[in-house]
Amino acid sequence: MAYTGRCACAAVTLEITGESVGTRQCWCRQCQTIAAGGPTHNAIFPAESVAIAGTLASSTWTAASGNTLTFHFCPSCGTQVYAQSSARPHLKTVRFGVLDQPHTLVPQVVIWTADAPHWAQINPALESWPQQPPAPPPA
Ligand SMILES: [Zn+2]
Ligand SMILES: [Zn+2]
Secondary structure (H helix, E strand, O other): OOEEEEOOOOOOEEEEOOOOOEEEEEOOHHHHHHOOOOOEEEEEEEHHHEEEEOOOEEEEEEOOOOOEEEEEEOOOOOOEEEEEEOOOOOEEEEEHHHEOOOOOOOOOEEEOHHHOOOOOOOOOOOEEOOOOOOOOOOO
8 A cells, every 4th residue: 555644533534555646735825725824735646546435525616727626625624635626537636634654755846836925935946837737647
């Protein structure tokens, strides 16, 4: 098993058998709202490699791209577990926060820097995009 994880109250658990196809730090406004003002950190996995036990709630809206985004979270503790785009049903974007340590994932790409607050500390060594970059290629 490559990764395990859980929400803050452990009502939701994850087992991920595949390897991440990309990692991102996202400064979009929606992410700042759910992440208490900072960016989210996300690892993108093939959807079929992510097994989730427990009950999730979700919220859905239309992104700037016109795609439908769905954020899945634990209804008991509010922890964000993963996100899914209608344009990429074959991928699940798992929040770093639910992954058990230690793991080797680090942010590789910073996205939506145009929305970042002026005090944001963005690593200049990382590839960055002012908005949404192209999706990663299939694993
Ligand atoms: Zn929970
Ligand atoms: Zn975002």
